[in-house]
Amino acid sequence: MSITIEDDYCSKEVFEDLKDILCKPNYLPWYYHENKTNQPADDLYQFVHVFYEINVPTSNWFPNVAKVLESKNPIYVRIKANLQPDIGRGAQSGWHDDMALFPGHTTSILYMNTNNGYTIFEESGEKIESVENRLVTFPSHLNHAAIESTDLPRIVINFNYYV
Numbered sequence: 001m002s003i004t005i006e007d008d009y010c011s012k013e014v015f016e017d018l019k020d021i022l023c024k025p026n027y028l029p030w031y032y033h034e035n036k037t038n039q040p041a042d043d044l045y046q047f048v049h050v051f052y053e054i055n056v057p058t059s060n061w062f063p064n065v066a067k068v069l070e071s072k073n074p075i076y077v078r079i080k081a082n083l084q085p086d087i088g089r090g091a092q093s094g095w096h097d098d099m100a101l102f103p104g105h106t107t108s109i110l111y112m113n114t115n116n117g118y119t120i121f122e123e124s125g126e127k128i129e130s131v132e133n134r135l136v137t138f139p140s141h142l143n144h145a146a147i148e149s150t151d152l153p154r155i156v157i158n159f160n161y162y163v
Contacts, residue, residue, distance in 0.1 A: 005136050007134050008133050010133055018065065021061050022081055022155055030049055031047060046083060048080055050079070078158075081112075082146075082154075084155075086115070086154070089148055090117075096144070097142060098140040106161055107137070107140040108136065108137040108158075109156050110156060112157065117130045117150075119136065121142055123142065
């Protein structure tokens with residue numbers, strides 16, 4: 001499997017529902033994480049909301065986000081939203097893979113808004129721009145990094161799953 005990009009991935013109804021959940025002020029609880037990756041002291045923070053973690057729905061909004069990939073009949077490992085504030089640095093997170101304890105699964109990232117941040121892959125150098133309703137899918141073992149947006153907060157939903 002290689003890196004695939006699908007624009008306008010969600011139906012308008014599903015995507016607007018997710019935008020309401022993730023972008024409406026004081027609606028979804030976001031939790032502060034002092035590091036973006038599992039690398040200690042990367043000095044880059046973000047806010048997260050975990051919808052699903054290792055066989056357990058952890059959020060009332062899990063059914064809403066599960067609609068995104070329902071056509072793939074996934075077995076989820078984790079679904080997590082990341083909100084990275086636009087603090088003007090444009091810094092890169094550490095290189096990382098997703099959920100290394102669960103080999104052989106797939107990662108998909110759904111970009112919730114268009115901004116000047118992006119995802120970059122270490123091996124290929126490929127850059128995936130943050131475009132609203134874009135889904136990028138790749139093998140979870142591929143090292144990648146997030147580049148902070150400097151114009152708007154960067155909001156994504158990260159899906160880790162088996163197909």
